[in-house]
Amino acid sequence: APHTAFGLHLVVPPNRLEDPAVARKFAALPGLESVTFTLLGGTARTHDAMAGRLGAFRELLRAAQNLHTTGTVPLNVSVVLTEAGARELGAILDVVRRLRGRPSLSALFADCAAHHPRLRAISPDLATLRRAFSAEQGRIIAERVPLQNFPVCALPPAIRTLNDSNRVGNLDDYPPLAVCKPCVHRPRCCGVPRGYLDAHGDAHLAPETAARKR
Secondary structure: OOOOOOOEEEEOOHHHHOOHHHHHHHHOOOOEEEEEEEEOOOOHHHHHHHHOOOOHHHHHHHHHHHHHHHOOOOEEEEEEEOHHHHOOHHHHHHHHHHHOOEEEEEEOOOOOHHHHHHHHHHOOOHHHHHHHHHHHHHHHHHOOOOEEOOOHHHOOHHHHHHEEOOOHHHOOOOOOOHHHOOOOOHHHOOOOOHHHHHHHOOOOOOOOOHHHHO
């Protein structure tokens, strides 16, 4: 069989692996080291709505089972937190455990101006994120769940070291905000996209000043 010098880590639509025979062939790919599915909610209703297809959640469960049956491929589960998903964070972590996957949690990510109108409809406000993360921070810490591109003030202090936050200048249309200027976390915080500001404004931003930290 052919070999590859580099390990393959593939992001795959779950419906492609809903057929057990296809999943077995996929798992036998030379060099395959992991597969990543995207989860958009903790219930079938939420995930299907975000995926835009009835039955998408069921397909994900079946695909994960098919992969586990092969016994060879680790499964990563990338969770993108929408407004509805943030309110189901506990259920989402339960689903990931059911899938026997390795979770990661990502903020909705705007990398071009065309994304902002879509983000307005589904972006959670920072207060909702803070409540969700505060409720589940024990599990997040225990499982060392990676976090990506959340503003620092959206996270309880205990889980901030798990967050990989790109600098504002690396992202498209993440405007500098006067309210964030005195924040001690600004050098390592991604901020929020313009679409978020259009939907929620800056009322939920919670900058930390040096005086506040003392």
